[in-house]
Each structure stands twice: as C-alpha cells, then as structure tokens.
C-alpha cells in the first residue's frame with residue numbers, strides 16, 4: 198500500500214485530491230489513538246483480494262471465513278459507511294446529510310473511507326485485506342486501481358435457479374431476528390455441470406411459528422435484483438478478467454461442499470492459520 202502514499206503525493210485527479218484532503222488529518226489522528234496488535238505472520242503471502250458475487254450467493258460468509266483463516270481484515274464498504282456515521286470522523290456530518298436525504302454515497306466518499314481504512318491497517322501491520330461488495334461499478338474499479346493493488350478477484354457464482362430458490366427460502370424469526378433458510382435445494386446439473394444440493398438452515402422449534410419472509414423476497418423482485426446486479430457487475434468482471442486477476446468460482450453447493458473446494462482453488466488448506474501462527 199505504499200502505492201496509496203505515492204498516489205496521494207503525485208496524482209492530481211479530482212477523486213485523488215479529494216482523498217488527500219480528507220485523509221491527511223483523519224488517518225493521522227486515528228493512527229495515534231490506536232494500539233498496535235502483533236503482526237500476523239502470513240509467510241510472505243500477500244492478500245489483497247476482492248470478493249464479487251450477486252446478492253444471495255454467500256459472498257460475505259466466504260469472505261469472512263477466509264479473512265479469519267488468513268488473518269487479514271474482511272472489509273465491507275457498507276460497514277465503513279455505518280462506522281463513519283456513528284463516529285465523529287471528518288466525513289460523518291457530510292455522510293449523515295447524504296443518507297438523510299436518501300441519496301447514494303458517492304464513489305469518492307466510499308474510496309476515501311476505504312483508503313483511510315487501508316492506511317490505518319497498514320500502519321497496524323495488517324498483511325492485506327479482503328474487500329466485500331466493492332468495487333461494484335467499473336468506475337469504482339478504476340479508482341480503486343489507482344489507490345491500491347488488487348492481486349486477486351474471486352467471483353463466486355451460483356446458477357440463477359439456485360439463487361432464486363435460496364432467496365425465496367429465506368426466513369427471519371420475528372422474535373429473535375435470526376436468519377434461516379427453509380429451501381432444500383436439489384438441482385440436477387445440466388450441460389455437463391454437476392448437481393447442486395444445499396441443505397436448509399432450519400429454525401429451532403421455538404422460532405418455527407414466528408418466521409416471516411422479507412417483503413422483497415418475491416420471485417419478481419429477486420429476479421430483478423439479480424438482473425440489475427449482472428448488468429452492473431459484468432464490466433467489473435471484464436475489467437479484472439482483462440488484467441488476468443479474475444478467479445471464477447462456481448459454488449458446488451452450500452458451505453460444507455463449497456468451503457474445501459474454494460480453499461483448493463485458492464491453494465490454501467484448513468491448517469493455514471496454524472501454519473501462520475507458528476514462528
């Protein structure tokens with residue numbers, strides 16, 4: 198991430214000068230006030246990854262498991278916005294106005310929060326990051342490219358009919374707010390693709406009578422959401438594919454089936470954390 202500093206010194210694009218203005222004081226204050234945890238030994242491995250995947254694919258789950266395994270933070274830009282809003286950070290007032298007016302948070306603000314987060318992480322000795330939910334557009338990918346180097350983009354995929362069944366099976370307990378999934382997915386693979394099975398995540402007896410379905414988990418809305426996602430993400434995927442950084446990963450099922458296969462695709466194994474912990 199020396200690239201961030203280099204970029205901040207040299208570039209004059211508007212996004213970057215915006216960044217420089219909002220970063221300098223914010224990062225400095227934050228650095229002084231935080232204690233530095235011991236450096237995680239990643240055996241020299243550089244983890245600067247992005248996780249892509251449409252809503253419902255389980256991207257957050259896999260990104261979070263991998264971040265734990267590798268000892269790098271799982272950074273979701275939505276969380277960064279929420280954290281800034283609840284802090285007294287330099288952008289919190291501006292953000293509150295944007296959010297209260299129901300407007301979208303600009304790419305510049307998101308990139309600014311992200312850069313600040315990466316700088317703080319670098320100073321704390323973090324050995325990389327896994328980005329979740331960013332970049333969403335080609336413009337964000339281009340700005341991110343100027344801010345830091347991404348070495349791998351994992352694109353998690355499930356067939357549309359599986360995603361649809363999965364989303365339609367989502368239930369929330371109206372009492373304890375826990376998430377469940379009543380869909381038991383068994384889809385025959387077509388055109389040489391393997392079958393996909395996913396076990397349901399059933400609620401405990403005390404929740405069964407209190408389950409509710411999100412009002413936007415209808416077939417029409419889920420399909421629309423997937424199409425909007427695909428239209429936007431296609432150029433982002435092409436951007437990274439063209440740079441030889443895109444790893445397409447077809448999830449073979451739920452977490453028990455997919456997790457070992459994903460580790461294999463990434464040349465990692467379950468004991469990775471233990472190896473890293475040994476000096």
Ligand SMILES: [Zn+2]
Pocket residue numbers: 370371372373374375403404407
């Ligand atoms: Zn419950």
